[in-house]
Amino acid sequence: MPADEVSVQVDNLTFGYPGHAYVLREINLRVLKGEMFGIIGSNGAGKSTLCKAFNGLVPQFYGGTYGGEVTVSGMNVMKHTVAELSLKVGLVFQEPTNQFSGVSTRVDEEVAFGMSMMGFQREEMTDRITDSLRKVGLEGLENRSPFELSGGQQQRLAIATVLAVKPEVIVMDEPTAQLDPVGKTEVLETMRALNREGYTIIVAEHEIEELATFADRIIALNEGRIVLEGSTRNVLTQIEQLKKIGVDPPSITELSHLMATKAGFTPEEYPITLDEAITLYRDRIRGAS
Amino acid sequence: MALNGVSLEIEPKETIALIGQNGGGKTTLAKQFNGLLKPSKGRVLVKGIETREIPTNKLALTVGYVFQNPSHQIFSSKVWDEVAFGPKNAGFSEQEIEERTKWAIGAVGLSGSEQTHPYDLDYGKMKLLTIASIMSIKPEVYCLDEPTTGQDHQGRRRVAELIQDLNESGSTVIVITHDMRFVAEVAKRIVLVAAGNIVADGPTREIFEKTDILAKAQIRPPQITQLAQALGDCGVRRNLMTVREAADSIGAMIARGKGRGSKLA
Numbered sequence: 001m002p003a004d005e006v007s008v009q010v011d012n013l014t015f016g017y018p019g020h021a022y023v024l025r026e027i028n029l030r031v032l033k034g035e036m037f038g039i040i041g042s043n044g045a046g047k048s049t050l051c052k053a054f055n056g057l058v059p060q061f062y063g064g065t066y067g068g069e070v071t072v073s074g075m076n077v078m079k080h081t082v083a084e085l086s087l088k089v090g091l092v093f094q095e096p097t098n099q100f101s102g103v104s105t106r107v108d109e110e111v112a113f114g115m116s117m118m119g120f121q122r123e124e125m126t127d128r129i130t131d132s133l134r135k136v137g138l139e140g141l142e143n144r145s146p147f148e149l150s151g152g153q154q155q156r157l158a159i160a161t162v163l164a165v166k167p168e169v170i171v172m173d174e175p176t177a178q179l180d181p182v183g184k185t186e187v188l189e190t191m192r193a194l195n196r197e198g199y200t201i202i203v204a205e206h207e208i209e210e211l212a213t214f215a216d217r218i219i220a221l222n223e224g225r226i227v228l229e230g231s232t233r234n235v236l237t238q239i240e241q242l243k244k245i246g247v248d249p250p251s252i253t254e255l256s257h258l259m260a261t262k263a264g265f266t267p268e269e270y271p272i273t274l275d276e277a278i279t280l281y282r283d284r285i286r287g288a289s
Numbered sequence: 290m291a292l293n294g295v296s297l298e299i300e301p302k303e304t305i306a307l308i309g310q311n312g313g314g315k316t317t318l319a320k321q322f323n324g325l326l327k328p329s330k331g332r333v334l335v336k337g338i339e340t341r342e343i344p345t346n347k348l349a350l351t352v353g354y355v356f357q358n359p360s361h362q363i364f365s366s367k368v369w370d371e372v373a374f375g376p377k378n379a380g381f382s383e384q385e386i387e388e389r390t391k392w393a394i395g396a397v398g399l400s401g402s403e404q405t406h407p408y409d410l411d412y413g414k415m416k417l418l419t420i421a422s423i424m425s426i427k428p429e430v431y432c433l434d435e436p437t438t439g440q441d442h443q444g445r446r447r448v449a450e451l452i453q454d455l456n457e458s459g460s461t462v463i464v465i466t467h468d469m470r471f472v473a474e475v476a477k478r479i480v481l482v483a484a485g486n487i488v489a490d491g492p493t494r495e496i497f498e499k500t501d502i503l504a505k506a507q508i509r510p511p512q513i514t515q516l517a518q519a520l521g522d523c524g525v526r527r528n529l530m531t532v533r534e535a536a537d538s539i540g541a542m543i544a545r546g547k548g549r550g551s552k553l554a
Binding site for chain 1: 310338388411438439467507509511513515519520532533535536543544545
């Protein structure tokens with residue numbers, strides 16, 4: 001990963017929907033190229049609004065009171081149309097069927113739809129369809145109806161429609177919230193694979209135990225403000241602060257915190273993944289016996 | 290065939306989690322309990338009466354069903370009306386309707402939103418509303434289809450507490466869910482459904498130990514249980530389910546070891 005190439009920069013962003021109080025307040029952040037960047041927080045904390053600010057839907061589509069600056073791939077989102085920004089930033093929503101055009105009867109047509117709206121030529125589209133369906137593991141399902149797919153497949157199709165445009169950044173707003181465990185795994189694996197290929201990924205997620213295994217950095221939002229930010233480990237080990245804003249840390253991290261406060265068992269650092277926890281406790285139990 | 294030769298008995302006041310992959314038959318099974326679906330073969334008895342012999346609107350007073358997708362259930366333009374519909378439809382007195390509606394809205398934490406349009410609520414609150422609109426009927430049995438889907442952690446906890454409260458006040462609760470941490474918190478019994486059949490049925494703790502059967506259904510026990518199972522070879526109890534249990538148990542092992550160590554020294 002290039003050390004310091006900034007992909008997304010947010011300076012002092014403040015936003016309120018028309019007629020409502022601010023839902024984002026003084027947001028400052030930088031996402032580096034190739035990073036997997038997590039956004040956590042309760043419903044209503046501002047995660048979805050922030051996601052929509054990355055491609056200019058906030059404020060261009062929603063209106064409202066807007067202050068500060070969001071820059072994506074060097075483009076100030078206020079100075080470009082959402083259509084232009086869509087070439088750089090792809091947005092994936094919680095409910096894949098809300099994202100589908102509703103007019104395509106085939107998976108490949110659905111991927112083509114977004115591109116045709118953007119004026120791509122047919123020859124170019126064919127390659128991009130093949131490529132993006134392969135990247136999400138839907139090759140072979142080109143002629144199925146999008147509505148016959150499983151939840152996990154539908155969400156991967158939604159990702160493919162975004163990939164076809166070859167954006168630099170993919171923003172996902174709770175992409176696994178409506179999926180069963182198989183679907184969740186499919187989508188999380190797809191995210192990981194895309195990130196390994198170099199895509200910058202920003203994901204709002206409640207699946208903290210999963211996020212712990214692959215996010216590079218995390219911000220926690222509460223009432224529109226960033227209350228925690230840093231490496232995934234730094235954020236997820238702030239047990240008390242996370243609980244205060246209604247976010248459950250990984251169970252095994254909470255376990256270490258409980259043992260530290262109640263039993264005086266204080267490891268050098270709390271584990272955030274199951275594997276780390278297994279290693280830590282195996283050593284301690286063996287060391288103790 | 291969505292279900293194939295299923296046999297199951299549910300006692301009053303049980304809390305049961307129906308788990309298994311989508312398409313395995315969980316929802317089809319749960320919809321048998323309140324007569325939304327009737328068996329093509331075999332029989333389903335609710336309080337000793339065959340569901341075929343009771344009209345579904347009567348059965349709904351005994352077994353309440355909360356749909357997975359709130360928009361499949363909500364049809365009123367105000368929270369109050371949505372929750373009042375059940376008792377109104379059941380023919381209760383004005384006063385009784387009022388009391389039940391107020392109680393149910395309060396119990397799910399929606400007091401103050403009585404006049405709100407249900408679709409103006411966030412997804413998690415919409416799901417809580419669908420639970421309230423069944424609670425106002427005060428059924429003996431609740432079937433909740435994926436009540437934690439789309440909830441944040443607070444919403445998840447609220448649903449867990451709600452289920453505990455309902456159960457403590459005498460209701461039977463059957464919950465369809467994919468969230469094993471939630472199962473560990475609320476359900477005393479697990480029924481695992483796959484390919485139209487029950488492949489495991491027993492106390493939650495025991496089912497979480499059947500890692501082969503769970504893996505086949507692509508289900509992972511809660512993270513704490515996975516930790517306990519991985520540490521089983523160090524003498525940790527393999528069936529720990531909650532953070533608190535694990536802290537007590539593993540904490541004691543480490544402390545005991547240390548105590549012994551210092552005595553030797």
